[in-house]
Amino acid sequence: MTHALDKTYQFLFTSSMGKKFLLFRISSQRLRSFAVALILVFGTFEPFLFAAPAQAVTVTGYVRLDRIKVSTATGGTVCMTPSLTHTTSNDTVKVTFSNGDTSTYGYTLNTTGANWTATTSNLPTGASAWPGITAATPTVSGQTVTYTMAASQTLTAATQYCFNFPSASTLNSRATAHTDLAGTIVATDTTPANNETVNWAGTTVDGTTQFDSVSVTATVPSTFTFYLSAGTAALGTLTTTGSPNTAAVTLNASTNALNGWLAWIKNTNANSALVSASTSDGICVGGNYSTCTGAAYTTGAGNVHSLSSSPGYGVSAAAGSGTPTIATEYAGSATTFGSLDSTKYEQIASKNAPASGSTVTLTFGAEASATNKAATDYADTVYVTGAGQF
């Protein structure tokens, strides 16, 4: 499409004989478009066509001290990224620390060179161990520690090399805080013109208004949770032969007590008996209520009785979640049960570490004797309690 005001340009070639040839013809609109396109293309590639002059790489580095509080011994980490490649020619590393005002601020150096022996563990991410530094011999002169390589090393330009010096009997900060404590790191070369120097600066804080550490404290409060899953255990109609009737409740315990928790059990009726108030009879080991021969609580495994086809009443404990420990006196089964003590709480289970949701199954079991009086009100009240061992 041609605009009415467009002009058309012809580009001609004139030969040596004076003859003219038409090279190409273009409208002014297309010429403008071509010019714009040319500018865009030039703008895109200009940075590559006329690259800025290359600037030399500068040597960089730092000294990171482990502590910056005044009057504190400290180790540190020395790092340098050389600008040149030193091929088998890095012969020493010299680290100079500020002498400050020589008395109140700045650093003091232990003059025993061996104390400054370098290590290369736990270097900053991305850093390489300074070649040969761990075998280098450190010496101290004035404010400068010089690590002399056993043999000249190769350093590659633009690679960060680091090493550590220990805190024991090496560097101490003086008593007054100060900023801008300037020093140098020099990697010398067998060709002195290739020595590389980095300026660095440290700082110290007074430990009174400005600090380099934070003391963090916290308290974990004591916790203890303890409960039974049910308040009743109905044994139903008791048999006189075979397996005893049983009913279970679950003991639950949680605590962050350092030494865990303890649970105890105690009942109401003497001689571990189920007593009928209406008949004044009782169901107990021995079958001769209220004498109840052998029914009384006793320590040890002897407290556990078999109630298979044998009269009696008791409780058996079994470990559930959290692997609690069951007291021997109540380590029964589906047919064996421990006698309860009405005179005092007896330990039934425990755990010696903090626990979350420990459970113990308490199974009550009873078997009547053939002579127990018929009644529907045989009963006992059992108390279970617990505590955390903090």
Place this chain on the structure above:
Amino acid sequence: MRMSFVYLFIGLFAYLFITKAFAAFPASGSYKLQDYGFGSGGTATSSSTHYTTNATAGEVEFGRPGIGNYQLGGGLTYENMSNVPGAPTLSTGGGTFYNKLGVTLNTSNNPTDTQLAVKINTQYVQADDTLGANPVWQTNTLWGAGGFTVIGLTPGTSYTVSVAARQGSFTQSPFGPSASYTTANPQFAFYVTPSSVTIGQLTPATVVTAPTTVTVNMSTNGTGGGIVYVYDTNSGLLSSAASYTISAVSNDLTSLAEGYGIRGTSTTQSSGGPMEIVSPYNGAGANVGLVDSTKRPLFDSTAQPVTSGQGVFEIKAKASVTTKAATDYADTLTIIASATF
């Protein structure tokens, strides 16, 4: 007749004198001017691979050397010299540069193909922006029309910068007026406040944030900026009484039964930088970063010098229902920093 011989003798003598006197063109041990002549006056230039002459003679004005706006005056032979560059503009980073110096050349209306040499004290800026013994001539475009940075300077040293210009042979100007700057010394300041933080009671199964945050302050003119590191003594919160440690983690505490860590919350600076929080301490909410015996980067100034840079972090912990109860859970965070110069 006698007079004729006299005139002949005088003429012969004059011929011999003239040919002797004017035929012996100027010569040195290696070079000799073979010929010369007189034309109609004006300007003559001649070049070979190694030498160029620019001669003007006479007072004929149409032959005077010149460009569009300027032309040598008639009569005397003027020196055809580039404009003397004005004093360069120096960029000093607000007076913080300690090993470098920004320089923007003043071309003083010299043509764009004019070459410039930059003198600093007794040395010259090289093409790679270091200092060297010999001048390097480049156009302002090659030096960097927007300015360039001279590197490899010595801290605490006064530097005087001046520039000379030339455009072709026999046109070099003297070094012009100068600008000066005394490099700063390496600067580094750093401290932390406060020195203690009480988290308080760690209600089990609850992420607890210490009511007090910790602020680190850093300023440096190090060209590589500064990095703040953190490490601790216990790799967690240790209760000596309970012989138990709530271990430090890099994780979201809400998803863990227990844990301990720190989280950067904000950064500021008055200039430079900017300061930034380094991963894994840059999480949100209850995402915390690990602290242990390794010196881990916590904040940095994005590899740039920074003034009054600040980073703030908070301390978080979570106890589980089985975390041993004790009142002496503690840790010591040590925060250090270094600046790359």
